[in-house]
Every structure is written in C-alpha cells, then in structure tokens.
Amino acid sequence: MVLQDQPVEVDTPTRTPSRKRRIFPWVVLALTFGLLLSDYMSRQVLSAVFPILKAEWDLSDSHLASLNSIVALMVGLLTLPLSILADRWGRVRSLVLMAVLWSVATLLCAIATSYEQMLGARFLVGVGEAAYGSVGIAVALTVFAPRVHAALAGAFMSGGSFGSVIGVAIGGFIAVQFGWRWSFAAMAIFGLILVALFRALVSEGKLARYAIEGPPTAIGDPHRPDGYRAPLSSLFTNPAVVWTYVGSGLQMFPAAVLLAWMPSFFNRYYGLAPDKAGVVASVFVLLIGSGMVVCGVITDRVSRETPATKWTSAIIYCVIALGCLGLGFSMSNGPVQLVLIGIGAFFSAGSSGPAAAMVANLTHTTLRASAMGVATIANSLLGLALGPFVIGILADHLGLLDALRLSPLAYILAALALLLGRRLFPAGLRKLQQLRPGGVSNITN
Structure with missing residues (x-):
C-alpha cells in the first residue's frame, strides 16, 4: 500500500x-x-x-x-x-x-x-x-x-x-x-x-x-498535492481528438453490422438452421475480436519511432476491410466468399485499438476515463447502434445481401475522419501542451 x-x-x-x-x-x-x-x-x-x-x-x-x-x-x-x-x-x-x-x-x-x-x-x-x-x-x-x-x-x-x-x-x-x-x-x-x-x-x-x-x-488526493484537473472542455476543443472520436465510431459501423446480421446471412443465403447459423457466425465474431488484438499489436510495433503512424495504421485497416467485405458480399456463395468476408471481419474493428491510443495521447491523464467515455459513446451512436439499425431498414427495401454490400462504405467516411485527425495531430499535441504539466507525458513513447 x-x-x-x-x-x-x-x-x-x-x-x-x-x-x-x-x-x-x-x-x-x-x-x-x-x-x-x-x-x-x-x-x-x-x-x-x-x-x-x-x-x-x-x-x-x-x-x-x-x-x-x-x-x-x-x-x-x-x-x-x-x-x-x-x-x-x-x-x-x-x-x-x-x-x-x-x-x-x-x-x-x-x-x-x-x-x-x-x-x-x-x-x-x-x-x-x-x-x-x-x-x-x-x-x-x-x-x-x-x-x-x-x-x-x-x-x-x-x-x-x-x-x-x-x-x-x-x-x-x-x-x-x-x-x-x-x-x-x-x-x-x-x-x-x-x-x-x-x-x-x-x-x-x-x-x-x-x-x-x-x-x-481525485481532487484533494494527497498523492496529487495541487489537485489540478484539466477542464472537461478540453475533451472537445482539440480538433484532432474530435476527428478521432468520429473515425472510431464510423469504423465500428460495419463491424456492428457483422455482429448483428451474420447469423441471418447464413440462415437466409446458406440455408443453415438458426442454431447452426449462430455457431458459424460466432467464428466471425471471434475473428473480429482477434483482429482487434493483432491490429493493435502491429500498430504499436510500427509506430514506436513515430507516434503519428498510429493514424496511418488505422486508415490502412479501414481500407483492407472495405475492399474485402465489399468484394466478399458481392460474390456468389462459396469458400472464396467466406474467406474474403473472414479477412474483412478480422480487420473490421482493427482501428479500435489505434483510435483509443490516439484518444489517450491527445487528452490529459486526469480526464482519461472521461475521454474514453466520449469515445465509447461515439462507437455506440455511430457504430454499434446505428449500423445494425440502418442495415435493417435497407434490408427491408433492398434485401439483406444488398444492404450488407453497402455497409462497408462507412469505412470511406471513417478513413477520411482519421486522415483529418492525422493532419491535425501536431496541432493537437501543441494544444495539449498548453494545459497544466502532466498532459505532456502521455504523448511520448
């Protein structure tokens, strides 16, 4: 103690x-x-x-x-x-x-x-x-x-x-x-x-x-004599971190669609019974989770010397998922389609780790949980909640398969948001340094 x-x-x-x-x-x-x-x-x-x-x-x-x-x-x-x-x-x-x-x-x-x-x-x-x-x-x-x-x-x-x-x-x-x-x-x-x-x-x-x-x-804790806490407004006044929130949320849109609709996809287009469709869909859920881990590890390795590389990695993951999922859902049923969708699923939420790390890099340590809370809300509103709902509406009008083909387009918007964040990253670091000492340390390797 x-x-x-x-x-x-x-x-x-x-x-x-x-x-x-x-x-x-x-x-x-x-x-x-x-x-x-x-x-x-x-x-x-x-x-x-x-x-x-x-x-x-x-x-x-x-x-x-x-x-x-x-x-x-x-x-x-x-x-x-x-x-x-x-x-x-x-x-x-x-x-x-x-x-x-x-x-x-x-x-x-x-x-x-x-x-x-x-x-x-x-x-x-x-x-x-x-x-x-x-x-x-x-x-x-x-x-x-x-x-x-x-x-x-x-x-x-x-x-x-x-x-x-x-x-x-x-x-x-x-x-x-x-x-x-x-x-x-x-x-x-x-x-x-x-x-x-x-x-x-x-x-x-x-x-x-x-x-x-x-x-x-917390304020008044003896381990932090000055009791300083960065203002809550700093969570939203740094454009670089705001674009990171947006990019993180949008890249979760297709991943959320896969989580919600893959059982129905296998049931309707591969003729699997609901229980078997759920088992097969769980494999893709595990691919999504595994991809989040592996993509995070890769990002840390390639960005050790240049922290801004985290942005580039996140954008690349979006592009890979866009190509594989878009092509996979456009193909006829078969092993090739499943392989492409599997690769797309692996990278579908791969930007989550880099995005969270960028949020941490651009916000003061005393607001770390609050910053992650904002990111969580963005992930929920723009991805986890919006994705399945929008695809459900589109499926009623176009059919589920056509709706699934459209879902990867969200990666275009996610990549653009992350690209804007990358361009604003140096200015974001300077803005962070204007806060009281303690915020600078979390931008270093």
Missing part, C-alpha cells in the same frame, strides 16, 4: 521494486479484462435463454427485445456522466461499485418471476455496466507505457466480442443442463469472484505508485 505521509515516493517509479513493477500491470490488465468478460457475459447470456423465457412467460418478441435494449439504453445514457464521476471520485472504487452492481443485478435476473421483475433487473445491469468499458481501459492504460497502448486498447476492447460468445455458449449449456436461472446465477458468481480479487489486489494507492504517466487521482 502507498503511505499517505510519503507523497514524494508515490510519483517516483524507480522506488518500486522492478519485479513488482513488471508483474502488477499485468495483474491489473488481467483483472480488468476478466471483469470486461463478465460484463458482456452478464449482458449477452439473456440471448441464450430467449426461447425458454418466451415459452415460460408467454412473451412477445418485442418484450424479449426490450430486455436487451434496456441495457444498451442505460449504457448510452450513462457512460459519459459516470466516466466523469469516476475521474473525480476514484476509478478503482468506481469499478468495484459497477461490477458489484451488475453482478448482483444479474443474480436478481436469476430469481425474477415475471417480465416486469426481469426488466427491472436488466435496467440495473445496464446501470452497472454503463461506464465500465471507458473506466476499465483508463485504469489499464495507466500502468503501461504509451508505446503499447494500441495493443492494450485493442485487446481490452476485444473482450466485448469474446465475452458475448462465451456468455451465449456457456449460458445455453447451463440452461439446458440445469435450467435458465442457473445461467444467470453462474454469470453473477463469476463476476463477484472477480470483483473480490480486484478489490484485494488493486487500489488507488497502488495505481498511483505504478502509474507510468502520473496517478489518476
């Missing part, structure tokens, strides 16, 4: 034993990533028990959809305010409270006896999960050097894909073997175990001690 009467030692990384300095960041990453898996497992396990709930409670499809949508709605509404609150109140304390809330709420789902009770429990799940992605990644990035931020951000964000697949797969198995209530109970228990480990091993003081760029402490 950090001694509060020795504030000078807190900000001196060399005082920390080298072995612990090597291990602790990976402990933080493992636990925050594990909690992200828990987040999405608790969110998506509902999909695995849809047929059972529909039959047992005589629910309509709109009722089932509302149980899912209420979570997404709460995430969209509360991500930014809760991220700002976490930056001020303390990120570790906020993460613990969030994880406890969504785990307990998932347990309430397990004992729900009606649609109304389940809807209320799912509402609480959404409240608990609302800002975890933005605050969790902010905590993880705090203890790692900027030169690996793209890889870490890509790996962290891929947890959404992996958690969704795991939640549906394990939830479906448990529901068949032990009943649907145990599906929710298992996810809740997993979350509570992880949050107990997180609480025992990670604290605000330890994060301050091991911080690479300076501790993300």
